Amino acid sequence: MIRENLEDIPRFPVPPGFSIRWFQEGDERIWLEIQSASERYLEITPALFAKEFGSDPAVVGERQFFLLDSRQRPVGTATAWFDDSYRGLPHGRVGWLAVVPEMRGNGLSKPLMTILCDRLRELGHRRTYLTTATVRFPAIRLYSEFGFVPEIKDAKDRVIWDELEQKLSSGYRT
Secondary structure, three states: OEEOOOOOOOOOOOOOOOEEEEOOOOOHHHHHHHHHHHOOOOOOOHHHHHHHHOOOHHHHHOOEEEEEOOOOOEEEEEEEEEEEEEOOEEEEEEEEEEEOHHHOOOOOHHHHHHHHHHHHHHOOOOOEEOOOOOOOHHHHHHHHHOOOEOOOOOHHHHHHHHHHHHHHHOOOOO
């Protein structure tokens, strides 16, 4: 999914009792815990973290953050990543947004998306994209609410997105 600009981002504040903390060296463990608790389809490993984000904690520190509950426990994360040559142009990348299962349904993903998109813009990105899977209906609904649209590359993509849009518009949930 793609968003051709980072203007007019929907505004959702962090709820009372929650706070945001940016990645610090050693926080890979926290990211792994949140992603492992949240992810149903992929194996989350230290090697995956290294592959996705490299080994420079300063770069990760300006792009990855955690949502903390009232007891300062990390319950969510997102990453304002980048791709210098997506579709031949530099793009920001929405990466690895997750909220632990016991905190889902509390509207926490929307503030994470607001912060993430704001951060991409602060870092100089003009456009952004993300990748997701068709089984991730709540995520696709969230991204659509934030102005992301499907990237249709061929007739097969059109069929898939038409089916998804029908399910989403009918209120289908997983």
